[in-house]
Amino acid sequence: MAAEAAALLVEDGMKVGLGTGTTVSYLLPALARRKLSIRCVATSERTAEAAARLGLSVESFSTISELDIAIDGADQVAPDGWLVKGGGGAHTREKIVAAAADRFVVIADSSKPTLVLHPPVPVELLNFGLPATLRTLGGVTVRDCPLSPDGGVIADYMAAFGDPAELAARLAATPGVVGHGLFGPDLVSVILVGRGDEVEQRTLGS
Numbered sequence: 001m002a003a004e005a006a007a008l009l010v011e012d013g014m015k016v017g018l019g020t021g022t023t024v025s026y027l028l029p030a031l032a033r034r035k036l037s038i039r040c041v042a043t044s045e046r047t048a049e050a051a052a053r054l055g056l057s058v059e060s061f062s063t064i065s066e067l068d069i070a071i072d073g074a075d076q077v078a079p080d081g082w083l084v085k086g087g088g089g090a091h092t093r094e095k096i097v098a099a100a101a102d103r104f105v106v107i108a109d110s111s112k113p114t115l116v117l118h119p120p121v122p123v124e125l126l127n128f129g130l131p132a133t134l135r136t137l138g139g140v141t142v143r144d145c146p147l148s149p150d151g152g153v154i155a156d157y158m159a160a161f162g163d164p165a166e167l168a169a170r171l172a173a174t175p176g177v178v179g180h181g182l183f184g185p186d187l188v189s190v191i192l193v194g195r196g197d198e199v200e201q202r203t204l205g206s
């Protein structure tokens with residue numbers, strides 16, 4: 001329901017960022033069914049392939065500098081609009097795409113809202129100096145999965161934390177951290193949560 005509602009926010013002629021994950025897999029057919037003339041960029045090869053199969057026009061993000069809208073799922077959604085993303089390991093690209101969009105729309109099912117964000121917080125780390133980065137951060141577990149398409153090591157910050165802004169600042173300031181899955185409310189425009197037959201909409205930004 002949330003994915004269908006998000007697809008209706010897309011208009012003819014828009015440049016659209018497509019997220020990654022199981023929720024986005026409902027968005028792609030809903031978007032394709034609208035038969036709009038849109039240009040898409042994808043946050044993962046998985047999404048690019050699925051979108052192209054449905055007839056959506058997917059371009060490289062090396063030639064487009066701004067997007068009208070980006071739509072993506074989330075692993076956790078807090079009441080104040082903070083998100084944890086990256087369960088699928090695509091959070092670094094997802095954040096670049098979200099930040100390039102005029103509107104970032106989050107789609108989620110009713111299991112994603114949470115009163116308080118909690119571990120794991122996905123991170124992407126540079127392979128160079130990995131043991132040193134892990135020692136500095138502490139509490140990080142490297143995932144048993146392939147490197148990111150950009151050569152990064154996907155891992156999870158597993159330690160308890162209070163203020164997401166504080167942890168986001170610490171992660172961003174640590175050399176060797178390429179990206180992290182904490183997305184602040186400043187990035188988010190709209191959150192659509194599907195509950196049964198209804199879609200709850202929370203508007204945060206423009």
Ligand code: DER
Nearest residue numbers: 021022023073074086087088
């Ligand atoms: O990996 C990701 O960042 C995904 O967008 C994730 O946050 C949501 O994935 P899901 O729709 O499969 O739950």
